[in-house]
Amino acid sequence: MILTVSPATPADSALLAGLMQFYIYDFSEIAPEGSRDYDVEPDGLFRPYPYLDAYWQEDGRWPLIFRLDGAAIGFALVNQISNRADGFVERNMAEFFIMRQHRRRGLAAAALAQVLKLHPGRWEVAVLDRNPGALAFWPKALGAAGVNELERLDGGETWAGPVWTFTA
Template sequence: MTLERIAESDRSLIDGLAQFYIYDFSEMSPISDTDFDFGPDGRFGDLPGIDDIWQDDCAIPFAIRYERRVAGFMLIDNHSHRDGGFVERNMSEFFVARQFRRRGVGVEALRQVLEAFPGRWEVAVVARNTAAKSFWPRAIAAAANVSGLTCVEGDSAHWTGPIWCFDAA
């Protein structure tokens, strides 16, 4: 399992994987939510905020690879979900394709990124994402360099759902 930093010239990889990421979220959304409607071309719209990733010096996009095969992606930035301010590191988006789930790929991807990017981290999870609410505390706690793990509930103004806060040494 390896992480590969993605340059803007290779953005199409993230854009393509984001279609599956958005599709996964669509099943958690009420049918009245039009955010997950297909466009006239049969595709979902772009991942919200994706253009900012390529313009923000604090943002880092990664492809997750398993045995050189693309297995997912992660986007890191410094935008806090707690108060709308900033944090050293925020897991903005994290996606592992279904065939690679429950095989340790996501846990290992997190371990590698926390080792490479120490500091104060936040991971916010949408309240309706029950699988992620189970995955994140286990994955974070499994990283050897993590301390001070706490979970706070979003304030509903900036975020609705749990936010895990911790230090990675």
């Protein structure tokens, strides 16, 4: 099995939009009680990810596709937008996704290592308090990736959960 992480091109925009539907679906199970943010539209799809087009139009944004033996299995969206009011970051993991059938096999951690190699610098990864899977995954994956200066911070007023900062 060969896992690759490569920059997405505008030709991959439909693929990313499709994978994003699964990502949003996963988030729907941890939606706050009473939230309507994860209701499907009349066409049966979730609302599109509001910032996806910006990854093709703005500097400082990097869409990445994860492929296993050539088949797409996930993605990362990297940008330079800090989740902390006082934070400076060269790289922010805006979104990170591996399809369910490929989880718990070490592929997400391997993909993360490749993402960090492609985009070295000062990083931030913010995780919502209500996302237990991500809360368990990120500290282990970052530790395995051998990042430097790893620190867990409180998101404060701008983010409801921990924010890990580090250098890759």
